[in-house]
Amino acid sequence: MSHGRVLVIDDEYGIRTGIRDILELEGFLVEAVETGREALAAVDSQEFDVILIDFRLPDIDGITLLQAIQSRKLNVATCMITAYANIETAIAATREGIDMFLPKPFSPDDLVGVVNNLFKQRTIREQAERLRLAHEASLLALASEQSQTHSLVESLRDAVMVVNRDGKVALVNCAMTLLLKITETDLLLKPAAEILNQGAFIPLAKALSDRTAEGRSVFDIEIENHQYMVSVTPFYSANHEALGHILTISDISEVRRMAMEKSRFIRTMVHELRSPLGAIKSVLEVLEDRSLGNEVTPYTNLLERAHMRLNGLVELIGALLSLSQIETQGRTGANVSPIPIDPVVQEIAELYREQLKVAEIDLTITVEPNLQGVINVEDLKTILTNLIGNAIKYNRPGGAASLRVNRSGDVIIFEVADTGLGIKAENVPRIFDDFFREKRPETREIIGNGLGLAIVKRLVERYSGQIEATSTEGLGSTFTFSLPSGRSICSAG
Numbered sequence: 078m079s080h081g082r083v084l085v086i087d088d089e090y091g092i093r094t095g096i097r098d099i100l101e102l103e104g105f106l107v108e109a110v111e112t113g114r115e116a117l118a119a120v121d122s123q124e125f126d127v128i129l130i131d132f133r134l135p136d137i138d139g140i141t142l143l144q145a146i147q148s149r150k151l152n153v154a155t156c157m158i159t160a161y162a163n164i165e166t167a168i169a170a171t172r173e174g175i176d177m178f179l180p181k182p183f184s185p186d187d188l189v190g191v192v193n194n195l196f197k198q199r200t201i202r203e204q205a206e207r208l209r210l211a212h213e214a215s216l217l218a219l220a221s222e223q224s225q226t227h228s229l230v231e232s233l234r235d236a237v238m239v240v241n242r243d244g245k246v247a248l249v250n251c252a253m254t255l256l257l258k259i260t261e262t263d264l265l266l267k268p269a270a271e272i273l274n275q276g277a278f279i280p281l282a283k284a285l286s287d288r289t290a291e292g293r294s295v296f297d298i299e300i301e302n303h304q305y306m307v308s309v310t311p312f313y314s315a316n317h318e319a320l321g322h323i324l325t326i327s328d329i330s331e332v333r334r335m336a337m338e339k340s341r342f343i344r345t346m347v348h349e350l351r352s353p354l355g356a357i358k359s360v361l362e363v364l365e366d367r368s369l370g371n372e373v374t375p376y377t378n379l380l381e382r383a384h385m386r387l388n389g390l391v392e393l394i395g396a397l398l399s400l401s402q403i404e405t406q407g408r409t410g411a412n413v414s415p416i417p418i419d420p421v422v423q424e425i426a427e428l429y430r431e432q433l434k435v436a437e438i439d440l441t442i443t444v445e446p447n448l449q450g451v452i453n454v455e456d457l458k459t460i461l462t463n464l465i466g467n468a469i470k471y472n473r474p475g476g477a478a479s480l481r482v483n484r485s486g487d488v489i490i491f492e493v494a495d496t497g498l499g500i501k502a503e504n505v506p507r508i509f510d511d512f513f514r515e516k517r518p519e520t521r522e523i524i525g526n527g528l529g530l531a532i533v534k535r536l537v538e539r540y541s542g543q544i545e546a547t548s549t550e551g552l553g554s555t556f557t558f559s560l561p562s563g564r565s566i567c568s569a570g
């Protein structure tokens with residue numbers, strides 16, 4: 078069995094061949110050369126595990142040869158064979174990284190012992206190198222893991238602080254420094270409980286120092302009118318050793334506001350549904366009890382009112398469905414094709430023709446020719462129906478209403494105006510709110526559910542448009558909204 082490859086460099090024929098014979102008997106593969114040049118040619122063309130170098134060679138001296146071999150960064154163990162090793166030679170060779178010396182004369186056992194030792198050294202060195210590389214790789218992995226964790230924590234919107242087992246701040250993200258108004262340098266490695274023992278953060282300091290609390294503690298705090306949810310969670314090593322705590326502070330103001338808005342919406346909706354149902358129920362009870370006698374005529378009025386409330390209820394349910402649809406559909410992107418505006422406007426005007434006549438309202442329509450708007454046809458119809466419907470509903474006989482559509486840069490501006498009842502100045506900002514209806518003697522008899530304008534606003538905003546209202550009580554109102562414009566028809570050709 079081969080023990081490995083050995084290169085012998087010695088100019089003395091007897092020694093060179095002697096060494097080769099002894100080592101070959103031991104199972105080594107041996108290459109024996111006479112000169113330094115031959116030696117370098119051999120190391121450049123073959124791989125060796127051990128090199129035995131005679132110090133005195135005819136062409137290159139042993140130290141220079143050793144230097145040349147070492148410069149090739151081979152994984153090889155080297156030994157210097159020398160007849161008169163002096164201290165300078167030993168120092169010079171050691172400096173060049175020689176592994177062993179074999180002084181002449183030597184016995185076959187000495188030789189075999191040295192070569193075996195050289196092999197061991199080489200193996201140990203190889204293993205050490207492998208370990209070093211593995212260690213370096215794991216350090217690199219650790220560093221990249223740390224930097225990944227850091228970027229991850231930094232990118233979080235929630236404020237995060239990691240506190241080590243000594244209670245010192247080990248990591249904070251930008252959101253936490255902003256919330257505490259303390260720089261990262263002033264936070265790192267400082268006692269967390271001390272830093273947090275101020276103002277709104279005191280409950281956090283308490284949660285950190287509460288040694289009895291083993292699990293996660295969650296509570297709310299308020300900072301500058303913002304509601305925050307705090308979580309203080311201990312974390313452990315694989316063998317359940319406590320390593321510290323992770324603190325997160327999340328701004329929940331918006332979530333709270335939305336939850337409150339939703340519950341207010343539901344309360345109002347229940348009220349709006351209950352009140353017509355109650356009215357219809359009492360009409361049915363009057364009928365059931367025959368309270369107005371057995372004749373049908375006295376009930377006609379009541380039945381008409383019940384019918385009206387029922388219609389209102391159906392409309393309300395329709396509006397609620399539209400609202401929920403708009404909410405689930407979200408914002409509409411560029412995938413909507415532009416539509417010509419004029420035909421839609423004419424269709425809506427036609428729809429109201431009878432109603433306008435009955436209400437004695439004069440509607441004027443002015444649409445700039447060839448306009449195209451980026452909106453779904455049905456959505457535009459819903460918007461215009463609501464606004465023109467209101468301009469008639471909240472008007473007086475003999476009053477006027479107008480719809481003007483113009484292009485302005487990249488947007489189309491729609492303006493729906495009326496000379497009707499107008500809106501009280503303090504109510505103007507609220508008219509787009511869900512269920513808002515102005516309570517005035519003049520509007521008491523007008524039927525509605527307060528969702529029309531809320532739907533209009535949501536639809537306009539779906540197409541990245543904007544809507545606003547101006548009004549003067551008793552004189553009239555103007556609603557102006559914008560929509561993205563498509564290419565005008567004449568420029569398309």
Ligand code: ADP
Binds near residue numbers: 467516527
């Ligand atoms: P509805 O008409 O069903 O009550 P809307 O959401 O369409 O609901 O309108 C909300 C409220 O805004 C109305 O109740 C009314 O008080 C006011 N309003 C809307 N449009 C006009 C208008 N053109 N003139 C006067 N008031 C209006």
